Amino acid sequence: MITINMFSQAESVKGQGVGSAYIELIKMLKKHFNHLFQININQYTPSDISHYHTVNPQYYLSTFLKGRRGKTVGYVHFLPETLEGSLKLNKVSRKIAEKYVLAFYRRMDQLVVVNPVFGKELEKYNFPAEKITYIPNFVSKEQFFPINTAEKVAFRQQTGIAEEAFVVMGAGQIQKRKGVDDFFQLAYDNPDIQFIWVGGFSFGRMTDGYEKYTKVYNNPPANLKFTGIVDRDEMNKYYNIADVFLLPSYNELFPMSILEAFSCGTPVMVRDLELYRAIIDGYYLNAKDRSEMESILRDLKANPQLLEPYQAKSLAASDYYSEENVAQMWREFYEGLLE
Structure with a gap:
């Protein structure tokens, strides 16, 4: 069985799509692959794969314990340019935030994008194409469905x-x-x-x-x-x-x-x-x-x-x-x- 440690603070802020995508993925993995994957949430125990959904500083620091983290995966929910028009930051703060986000992604063995266009954008930041995988979002039909x-x-x-x-x-x-x-x-x-x-x-x-x-x-x-x-x-x-x-x-x-x-x-x-x-x-x-x-x-x-x-x-x-x-x-x- 493959051990996957999920790292996320997406649920701490309500009403954002990152949290919805994270919830859907966890539910799906447990529903379909409970026999294949051992899913741990925000645990720093040794794992085969560490999947980072948000870019919190404590997660960044955890990537330096490479032997315990296994393969590291970063879920790319935003790029530096998407900070524009989202958060009110001055020029210095925005520059620091942009550099930090890219530094976090560079710590990953693999990056997952939910849109192929953003894979191309990452390549502009000198991320190699072989390090980027496109997997789209999805929602559960048990949660969202037509009503009468x-x-x-x-x-x-x-x-x-x-x-x-x-x-x-x-x-x-x-x-x-x-x-x-x-x-x-x-x-x-x-x-x-x-x-x-x-x-x-x-x-x-x-x-x-x-x-x-x-x-x-x-x-x-x-x-x-x-x-x-x-x-x-x-x-x-x-x-x-x-x-x-x-x-x-x-x-x-x-x-x-x-x-x-x-x-x-x-x-x-x-x-x-x-x-x-x-x-x-x-x-x-x-x-x-x-x-x-x-x-x-x-x-x-x-x-x-x-x-x-x-x-x-x-x-x-x-x-x-x-x-x-x-x-x-x-x-x-x-x-x-x-x-």
Whole structure:
């Protein structure tokens, strides 16, 4: 049996995709490979493989005990440039953070990226291609799934959303990088559409744009609802009552929220980014800017039948990034490390 020590503090900050990806991976490994892998969480005991999900300083120091760590794996959930628009850091602090992140990754024997585009970005930082492996994110269909019409009606009533309302949902941390400025402006410009943002300020005042966004959060227009950070069970219901899931981010890796929406059969719209073309091309609605987002939303509201093919595309994408397919990738990866 292969011993894998998982190192992560992702669950200490609620409402971030890193935590969701970590939870899904641990559940999947224990479900499918309990007979092959001994999974330990945040234990510094000797192991065959040490898998680092977050870049905490104590984890960095632990990599110098190479004999106890076995093969080291770094999960690349962000790159230096993704810090821009996420956290409010001055130039000196940002430079230090960027150098530290890269130094942490250089301590690893292997890096796992959730998007092939970011593998190419790592190569620009002089990481050798043979040190980088692409394994996509996934979500469990036991956690995210379509619910029936009666359940949707009941949840709309529970949350004070009109049964006939056209609902556009966004999710994630409220920060500049997520494109929330466009999401909020769309709400102001389209009072006949119900907008919902599921998520909050996971990093509090450190969030880039915190003062600006809290003003909207505390005094939103009538058609913009903020839920704050919610449990994953409730997230499933929000995806299901949405007519469209809109993620207007400027910079992402492989957002868990997109996979969660896919799994619920909810049509997905994103900003036109190269990284999406590399992983989910053909499964989503594409908009280059806020004006195009608005045009598409108005068209869908006026012609609801246009949503149907994208509901089917979402479910098809969910099947492609299924737990079973991705589980096999992880098994081959871990076993391959020790060959």
